[in-house]
Amino acid sequence: MIELTAAQVAAATGGRLHADPDVTVTGAVIVDSRDAGPGALFVALPGERVDGHDFAATAVAAGAALVLASRELDGLPTVVVDDPQAALGELARYVLATVRSGSDGGVVPQVVAVTGSVGKTTTKDLLGQLLTPAAGGEDAIIVPKGSFNNEIGLPLTVLRVTAATRYLVLEMGADRVGNIAYLTRIAPPDVGVVLAVGVAHVGHFGSVEAIAQTKGEMVEGVVEGGSVVLNADDLRVVAMANRAAPGTTVQTFGTIPSADVRAEDVTVDPMGRASFTLRVTRAGETDEQRADVALQLVGAHHVSNALAAATVALRLGVTVPDVAKRLSEATALSPHRMAVTERPDGVTVIDDAYNANPDSMKAALRTLAVVSGRTRRSVAVLGEMLELGDGARAAHDEIGRLVVRLNIKQLIVVGEGAYHIHEGAMQEGSWGSESIFVPDIAAARSMLDESLEPGDVVLVKSSLGAGLTELGDHLSIARTTEDNNK
Template identity: 50%
Template structure:
């Protein structure tokens, strides 16, 4: 964080200082909520959770070097006490962002937010120092903590914004007002909570409504291939840039194809020129993510050649998102188990099918180890059935559906599409899936592992990788 005195912080957040002998002392380290991340000069934010109360760690964090604690009650060590710690954290982030003067890029969407954010950050790093959301810390706590990690050298601040309902993105945009706002897509993730895609579009579009007018530098970057996103152009006074494969898009892709390893390649077109891209990531869905990143970079002054070079060098920065690892015995594990929704599940299956072309040449097979997609409400049965059917249509060699009712719907969809015998199977849990795969995998096979975060299927991928490296290790 930029250096601020405790007196200035207290004034910004409307707090009272307690046990602070010298309010002119500055916070020079990071603002953190995890006591394990405290370093000399830190400000520790004490949240009272259901299982752990950060206030209980106050003495320990000060001993470890924290300058003070942002708390909701006196804690016997230097503290700034406020009525609402979360709102105080947001106020501090808003103050710091205003002082920084960095260009703030915010993005949202139903699928691909984190992968796109990682691409944007890696491209913009070629131009100037960039700070971005780590992982998926995109809520009312993670977003301000990310903003507060920026320093005087930061020129670009890239923030992912998530939403669980109407008004959430509006609130996040008030905390960290963006100059550039990107909406990737409107899908069915969390449709059970929102009630429909139109409601999701209403929530995601709050980002473009929050942008400055075009005369003040505001720019909305919208997916031309998604009608609900394209329609958001009418909801903003900012300049509008469209990206996509549509011929009408300002930033678009032509000659899209997948290499024999399942990595996308295409000709990138921007208003400033064209250049070829071959990505290190896996799956055709990353083309749209790359175009979104290219549109942001173009708006910030990068040439087509600079953007293409950066996109071709970019890798995956966030764990369990299409992580591709080949074991010493020739089995390839694709760990995409961080989360799942119908759109990302279909994209992952198509990537697996593309990788299967090379696998079959080596005598290998494709395996889809899939679990529940959460928060789909009344659409859950239809969506799980559709994913099971798609696996068959894409000629995935083996489907292993893991878990309870939703997994049975996956397997039933595959069965009804024509996957009989041993081509699809329903197993009870992760350990059963690991046991099955250990007994049947052979060199050249490619295994995709994917489900919603709550299922924890990353344990399957980790166990299979450990098996290949060190012998048999049980999944949790």
């Protein structure tokens, strides 16, 4: 982060200063006292189980120069605000605006923001791999690891910006109307991307229409004269072009012929990796450019993510040949997202347990069917899809029925919240032991350790709150056949 005095932090956040105004923050902005180091700014966030104010002294003892808190803290240099989380957002907005003004003589960073019901993190990771060479190296681009996409994670990412930052790539998530609008006020995008409108978090939103309304806040949040990148294959997304302000450039990606950046002749290899011809029609030009892409990512659904990333990179000046080359070399970076492990005992593990909604669950199951093919046993270990509201039972039932239709050989359903996947499978087909319900992760782990055999392909998939990431980690640990047989 750029250096800030305590007085500047107080001014940016509307806080009351209880510290030497010349105390300077020279390190990172943090919310976990264990991350404290020399010159850090510790933001004391209240939580359901712990209160950050209780750890402020620990952060200062570890070198933090200043604390952002909701109350005075005896003996600690503090800026007192009404709401530390809101103040964190205000501070991030101030810092980014300062750097973008160019007043410090540094590079003016381009902000790229991605939202959508599915694919945000993968697209963000692909953008990092496409834009890092264009930025001039890793020190000139900021791409968060994992999913720092909410009211806390996004400001923390923004606050990493420096005078040397050329590209700031952000992921913007939402579970309520207004979330994206709030995040774009903190970091107005030069390029805003909308991937898809699905039913993730519909329990909070109340309807798919409300989800579309919220995702479209991205279009309205771009800077004046900025660019919007929309998925032409999703009717709700492409309709968001009507919400773009005059002067905003709208570009589309997809598989339909009218898309500006599109994939044609898509094929999927036995490992579930997609290849396609990238075709690009630039605005105002009649000539098309083409290049072949062979993704290393597992899952045909990644074609759409790759196209979105390609459209952004092209907009920022990367050539078509370079986009195709870098996409073909790109790898999965974030854990528990279609992460494939080939174990020494011959078992293939597909760990996609970080998140789940009906759309991503269907895509993962289709990938499992492709990778296992006709000769390998397919095993789906599925947990609950959270935040689906009144439609949760029907959505889980539908997934169970799809497992049968895809001819998945073994289904293990984990936890009461996912029970209706098992129920749907049993009602769809004449299944017996092909579908098994277990109450918890420990039971699933024991069963899989005993039953997996060389050649099996096992998918682990659930919402993060269902906890199957633990099972994914366990299964992905390389083991020998001898170890498995103990």
